[in-house]
Each structure stands twice: as structure tokens, then as C-alpha cells.
Amino acid sequence: MKKGLKIFIIVLVVAILGHIILGYGYIFRGFAFAYLRGQKGPGINEHHLFYNNELPVEKSIPFKDEKPNLNISIKDSLLLDSMNSAGFIVIKDKEIIHESYYNGFSRDIPTNSFSAAKSVVSLLIGVAIDEGLIKSVDQPVSNYLPSFENGDKAKITIRNLLTMSSGLSWSESGKNPYSNNAEAYYGQHLKELTLNQTVVSEPGKVFDYKSGDTQILTFILEAATGKTLTKYFQEKIWSYLNPEYKGFWNLDKEGGDEKGFCCLYLTVRDFAKLAQLIVQKGVWDGKVLVSENYINKAIYPAKDLFDKKYNKPNERYGWQWWYATHNGKDIHYGRGLLGQYYIAIPEDNLVIVRTGSKRKPEAEDGHTLDFWDCINISYRLLEAEK
Numbered sequence: 001m002k003k004g005l006k007i008f009i010i011v012l013v014v015a016i017l018g019h020i021i022l023g024y025g026y027i028f029r030g031f032a033f034a035y036l037r038g039q040k041g042p043g044i045n046e047h048h049l050f051y052n053n054e055l056p057v058e059k060s061i062p063f064k065d066e067k068p069n070l071n072i073s074i075k076d077s078l079l080l081d082s083m084n085s086a087g088f089i090v091i092k093d094k095e096i097i098h099e100s101y102y103n104g105f106s107r108d109i110p111t112n113s114f115s116a117a118k119s120v121v122s123l124l125i126g127v128a129i130d131e132g133l134i135k136s137v138d139q140p141v142s143n144y145l146p147s148f149e150n151g152d153k154a155k156i157t158i159r160n161l162l163t164m165s166s167g168l169s170w171s172e173s174g175k176n177p178y179s180n181n182a183e184a185y186y187g188q189h190l191k192e193l194t195l196n197q198t199v200v201s202e203p204g205k206v207f208d209y210k211s212g213d214t215q216i217l218t219f220i221l222e223a224a225t226g227k228t229l230t231k232y233f234q235e236k237i238w239s240y241l242n243p244e245y246k247g248f249w250n251l252d253k254e255g256g257d258e259k260g261f262c263c264l265y266l267t268v269r270d271f272a273k274l275a276q277l278i279v280q281k282g283v284w285d286g287k288v289l290v291s292e293n294y295i296n297k298a299i300y301p302a303k304d305l306f307d308k309k310y311n312k313p314n315e316r317y318g319w320q321w322w323y324a325t326h327n328g329k330d331i332h333y334g335r336g337l338l339g340q341y342y343i344a345i346p347e348d349n350l351v352i353v354r355t356g357s358k359r360k361p362e363a364e365d366g367h368t369l370d371f372w373d374c375i376n377i378s379y380r381l382l383e384a385e386k
Contacts, residue, residue: 029187045086047248050251053251053258054248055234060244066095083360084358086109088374090352093349107267113264114336139157167205170197204305333371
């Protein structure tokens with residue numbers, strides 16, 4: 001028995017050292033942050049586990065909620081609850097018509113955006129272009145990041161990153177602990193991981209979703225503005241939205257880099273303000289925060305690309321924004337790993353937000369089934385209001 005225990009300890013030590021030597025030491029951090037907390041992976045309420053840059057509240061102006069808070073059906077409520085929802089809100093004409101919370105969450109608890117943060121990074125690229133800090137989306141990345149100056153990487157443009165068509169080697173997975181996503185989320189060397197990718201296919205041809213593309217945009221913004229992602233967001237968009245609650249953006253380490261590809265923590269009501277900004281084509285209280293010209297390009301699909309996953313022309317992804325239609329109406333939205341959505345339907349002046357920790361699979365149209373649940377529930381509410 002002692003011999004067996006000794007062998008087990010030796011194997012365990014070798015495995016640990018091997019992972020560290022091979023650059024997989026972040027897995028132990030992930031194990032502690034996830035499995036030891038009863039989770040199978042990243043969670044929506046764990047900003048306290050990481051270092052953060054904070055988004056303060058300078059002046060809070062809530063959405064109007066003077067109308068009766070319409071109740072969704074018991075069936076719809078059970079559906080949201082069964083999907084481990086945290087919050088759900090529907091805002092029509094800038095007034096809240098429904099707001100509900102589940103599983104111990106409330107309006108003042110910020111939750112993880114996961115990839116829905118990517119849409120914010122896109123807006124900030126638009127702001128930097130509006131300010132002349134970035135000349136155009138067709139500038140080569142090498143103008144801002146020297147590691148892209150040579151070889152095939154020199155061909156990659158900002159547009160290629162915005163449309164997820166960089167052709168870089170990033171391994172995208174929300175489940176594989178050895179993927180670049182896992183290392184980016186739990187690791188502490190985000191810049192090195194992101195900038196050391198290689199080109200594996202021709203840029204500008206294929207929409208192939210890769211979080212690394214967004215992280216490179218984050219580093220471009222830092223180089224162009226001389227500010228952190230959080231600071232630039234705060235100065236150019238966040239403070240003007242008059243958010244209700246402070247937010248957080250996770251860093252890879254103390255004083256490190258924001259995880260621009262994910263990990264923006266906001267409340268449901270404040271995610272809704274991002275969607276409302278899209279409904280209003282970048283204008284808030286009469287001030288242009290992001291030009292309508294940029295937004296109109298960002299929120300519609302980059303149709304010149306081929307959608308690798310569905311083997312057809314791209315009809316669902318723009319410049320870090322998702323696109324769908326419902327009864328002939330355009331839908332623009334940010335989307336996160338575990339069912340995070342902030343949704344803008346401009347024709348109806350309608351905003352929908354759902355946060356939570358479980359997401360359904362994608363339908364044949366490339367949009368998740370629970371996204372369509374949110375749309376359908378919201379329109380049933382609008383019918384009930386009439």
C-alpha cells in the first residue's frame with residue numbers, strides 16, 4: 001500500500017511539473033477557480049477571483065420604470081429559470097416593461113459578459129477611428145503592433161480582426177482546458193499568448209470565430225489611445241450612459257491587461273444601455289458617442305466572407321456584433337458563452353437583456369435556441385401590453 005501511494009505521489013508530481021514546464025500551469029488555477037468551487041468551468045459571478053480595472057459611476061440615471069412591470073407567463077418564467085438565468089429585462093421606448101431575476105441574483109449584481117464584451121471593443125475601435133487615432137479599419141495591424149511587421153502577419157488588417165477573418169492559429173474552445181481560450185481566461189501572460197500566434201490561412205476570406213482576434217484589437221486600442229481599455233471605455237462611452245452600478249473588467253494579473261475578449265462585469269440594466277446605444281445609432285442624450293457611419297458597418301454581416309462553421313456565405317456576424325432578423329426586422333446583439341445577450345431591435349425601439357450560466361445549442365441559422373427564446377418571450381410581452 002505504501003508502495004502504491006509512493007508511485008501515485010511520483011506520478012502526480014511529474015504530471016504537475018510537466019504541465020508547468022509545457023506552459024499549462026494555468027490549468028491548476030482554473031481547477032481551483034472552477035472545480036473546487038463546484039463548477040465545471042468559468043462562472044458568471046467570479047470577478048472577485050481576478051484582478052480588475054473598475055468602471056465607476058459618476059452620475060446614475062436609471063431607465064424609466066413607471067409602467068407596470070408586465071409579468072411573463074409561468075411557462076416562460078420556468079423556461080428562463082431552467083436555463084439558469086440570472087436576469088431578464090425588456091425595455092420598450094426606453095421604459096422597462098419587464099424585469100425579473102433568478103437563482104439569487106438581483107438588479108445590483110454584475111455578471112460576466114464573456115464574449116459579449118467583444119461588441120464593446122468594436123465600439124471603441126469606432127470611437128478611435130472617429131477621433132483619428134486609428135485612420136481606418138483597413139490599416140495593417142503592424143502600424144500599432146511591431147510583432148505583426150513580418151511575414152504573413154503583415155497582411156492582417158484591423159478589418160480582418162473585427163470580422164474574425166485573421167487566419168491566425170488561435171484555438172477556440174469553451175470546453176477544452178488546453179485551448180487558447182482557457183489559457184487566456186485563467187493564465188497570466190495574455191499579451192504573450194495572443195501576439196505569438198501564427199498565420200494558418202489567408203486573412204480576409206473566412207469568418208472563423210477566434211477570441212484572439214478581439215484581444216489583438218484590445219492591444220491596438222491601447223497602442224492607439226495610450227490608455228487602458230477600461231479607461232478609454234469609461235471616458236468615451238460608459239460615463240455618458242449614466243450607469244446605475246459600477247462595473248469591472250478582469251485583468252490577467254495585477255496591473256496587467258484587460259481580457260478584452262471577455263470578462264466585462266455589468267448589471268443587466270447597464271448591459272441594456274449598450275443595446276440602447278445601438279438602437280439610437282451611437283447617440284446618447286444628443287451627444288454622438290460612436291458615429292452612425294461606423295455603427296451601420298459594424299452591426300451588419302460582413303457578407304464578403306465565407307462562414308466556415310456553416311459552410312456558406314456569412315450572414316450572421318459583422319464587426320464583433322451578431323445579426324439576425326425576426327419578422328423582417330433587424331436584430332443586433334452581443335453574445336456570451338453561457339447565454340449572455342444584450343439585444344437591440346431598432347425598428348421597435350426594443351432592448352432585451354438576458355444573463356445566466358447556461359446556453360442552448362445553435363440552431364441551423366447559427367443563432368442559439370435560447371436567444372430565440374428571449375426574442376419570443378419579449379414579443380409575447382409586447383402583445384400582452386396592447
